[in-house]
Amino acid sequence: MKPISFIQPSRNNLKYLKWSYESIRKNLSPIHEICWADDYSDDGTWEWMNEIAEKDPNVKIYRNEGPNRLGHTILYDTLVNDYATNDIVMIYHADMYACPKMDEMVLKHLIPGTVVSATRIEPPLHPDGPEKVLRDFGIEPEEFKESELMKFIDEYEPPQESSNGIFAPWAIYKKNFQEINGHDPLYAPQSKEDSDIFNRFVLNGYELIQTWEGFVYHMTCRGSRFKDGALRNPAGQVFMKGRESSEWLEQNQRSTRNFIRKWGHMVKHDDMMFPIVPPKYDVGFKAYNCNVNLLKELEPWCSKIYLDYGSDYMHEYRKEEQPNTAFDLDEKIKMYGNADLTDYNDIIVEFDCNQLNSNNFQTIVNLSEILQESGEIGFMEYEIFKFNIKALNTYEKDLILVK
Numbered sequence: 001m002k003p004i005s006f007i008q009p010s011r012n013n014l015k016y017l018k019w020s021y022e023s024i025r026k027n028l029s030p031i032h033e034i035c036w037a038d039d040y041s042d043d044g045t046w047e048w049m050n051e052i053a054e055k056d057p058n059v060k061i062y063r064n065e066g067p068n069r070l071g072h073t074i075l076y077d078t079l080v081n082d083y084a085t086n087d088i089v090m091i092y093h094a095d096m097y098a099c100p101k102m103d104e105m106v107l108k109h110l111i112p113g114t115v116v117s118a119t120r121i122e123p124p125l126h127p128d129g130p131e132k133v134l135r136d137f138g139i140e141p142e143e144f145k146e147s148e149l150m151k152f153i154d155e156y157e158p159p160q161e162s163s164n165g166i167f168a169p170w171a172i173y174k175k176n177f178q179e180i181n182g183h184d185p186l187y188a189p190q191s192k193e194d195s196d197i198f199n200r201f202v203l204n205g206y207e208l209i210q211t212w213e214g215f216v217y218h219m220t221c222r223g224s225r226f227k228d229g230a231l232r233n234p235a236g237q238v239f240m241k242g243r244e245s246s247e248w249l250e251q252n253q254r255s256t257r258n259f260i261r262k263w264g265h266m267v268k269h270d271d272m273m274f275p276i277v278p279p280k281y282d283v284g285f286k287a288y289n290c291n292v293n294l295l296k297e298l299e300p301w302c303s304k305i306y307l308d309y310g311s312d313y314m315h316e317y318r319k320e321e322q323p324n325t326a327f328d329l330d331e332k333i334k335m336y337g338n339a340d341l342t343d344y345n346d347i348i349v350e351f352d353c354n355q356l357n358s359n360n361f362q363t364i365v366n367l368s369e370i371l372q373e374s375g376e377i378g379f380m381e382y383e384i385f386k387f388n389i390k391a392l393n394t395y396e397k398d399l400i401l402v403k
Contacts, residue, residue: 002107003031004171005084006092009075011039014048016095016222019141021052023097032103033058035083037075040066060084071189077182080174090171095219097144099153105214106171109162115201117170117210119158120218121149123238125230131165131210131273137217139230139238149217158212165273166198166208169216180204181402186262186326191248191255195267198275200400208274254324260300261327262399265368278368279394284345286336288352292317298353299333301364303345306336346391347371355384 006024010017017036024034036059038046049061060083064070070078080089088110102118110116120132128134135152138144180200187193201208219230232238259267264283268276285298285305292313299305299321307314318329341348349367360383363370370382371392380387 001029001031001104002088003029003033003086004103004107005033005035005080005086005089005174007035007076007079007084007089008092008094009037009039009072009079010041010045010094011069012041012043012045013094013222014041014043014045015141016219017045018048019144020092020094020096020098023099025056027098027100028103030058033060033084033086035060035079036062037079038063039069039071039075040064069189073183073188073190073193074185076193080177080182084174087174088171089174089177090169092169093218095222096169097149097217099149099215099217102214102216105211108213109209109211110171110173112173112176113205114207114209115166115170115172115176117166117168117208118214118216119210119212120167121152121215122218122220123230125220125238129273130271131163131167133215136238139219139232141219143232144217153215160212162212163210163272164208165210165270166201166275167210167273168194172206176206180400184262184402186258187255189251191252192259192267193255195269195275196259196262198269199263199277199396202275202277203397203400210272257300258325258327261325263396264301266365277396279372280396280399281368281371281392281394282346283367284341284348286341286348286350288350288354290353294353294356295333296321297361298364299329301367302349304332304334306334306341308336311335342388342390346389346393347375348388350386350388351384360384 008017008020021034024032034056036049038049038061040063046063053059053061062078062083064075076091088107090106106116106118121135121137122132123136123139124134125139137149137152180197182197183193184196187196198208230238256266264280265278268278270276283302285302287294287298287305288308290298290307295305295307295313295317299317314333318333322329363383363385375387375389375392377389377392380389
């Protein structure tokens with residue numbers, strides 16, 4: 001068996017990390033390395049990591065000394081690049097229990113140029129899907145039904161040996177991870193960094209495989225999203241203790257907007273979590289009668305936006321939004337004047353913001369697919385939008401490498 005370096009950042013997740021570590025050492029080969037990053041925790045995580053590292057020579061540890069959180073977008077790559085010593089790495093959440101032979105079943109499919117995921121078994125805290133198994137074997141480590149899970153796995157008849165898709169935990173050869181420069185720090189500290197790198201795996205020609213013979217039990221979302229954990233009511237129904245944390249909601253909004261800026265569309269995948277990557281076009285919006293609220297809605301969806309007036313609100317928006325993105329909003333938001341805008345963008349979409357509504361805004365949301373299916377060089381009209389198409393070049397492959 002080839003050794004794997006498990007990549008596990010953690011922030012104030014000590015009880016889950018202990019539970020996860022015990023499963024790796026109990027159920028998998030002892031040859032595997034575990035690389036931990038403590039993201040400025042205050043729950044004793046760093047002290048515990050040091051205790052384990054003194055006893056377990058196959059544990060590597062790193063600490064972010066703060067005062068700010070780095071997030072797993074950064075820490076995954078720190079561990080892969082600076083701490084992992086094996087040729088194979090596995091991105092692995094702190095709230096995952098490794099089931100017996102999971103490593104063997106993942107490695108069965110893993111060769112250079114592939115990314116292999118284990119199948120998740122999860123309690124019913126989120127909607128079901130064909131890419132995972134929904135079974136309740138506990139919602140907290142304190143009530144984990146290990147023997148029942150083992151019995152279930154022994155008797156489980158998988159629908160297939162493997163399928164095509166990806167979700168954590170996933171394993172990859174380190175050289176393939178580094179070939180595309182890993183995760184994009186645009187999404188730090190977290191959210192959408194996984195969807196971004198999955199798109200880039202596909203565009204770089206990697207095969208995405210999910211084994212249905214190797215499993216993890218996943219408590220789900222025990223980092224910043226639902227940091228208060230889960231509860232069970234007297235009827236046995238399970239639910240998260242609190243709503244999604246404000247920290248997670250705010251960062252998810254930032255990362256979603258940055259994902260749209262980069263790719264030109266929302267995250268897309270099929271039912272088995274295989275990424276769908278529409279073409280990326282060079283689109284400029286020529287928007288009449290805009291205002292600061294509409295500018296906020298429109299700006300992520302284009303390469304540049306050209307406005308007819310409103311330098312005050314342009315400045316207001318840039319000042320508010322620039323801290324949330326690495327994209328240069330001074331370069332992205334312009335006054336159009338008398339210039340021929342096709343000198344600056346392949347495609348110009350012209351419209352009056354006074355005519356925008358929730359229905360025709362979907363044209364903007366689905367613009368990549370519309371241009372792919374119906375776009376032609378020249379002029380065309382669609383609903384309230386006028387298109388001046390100089391070229392239909394696509395640029396999604398320019399996004400494979402993090403620059």
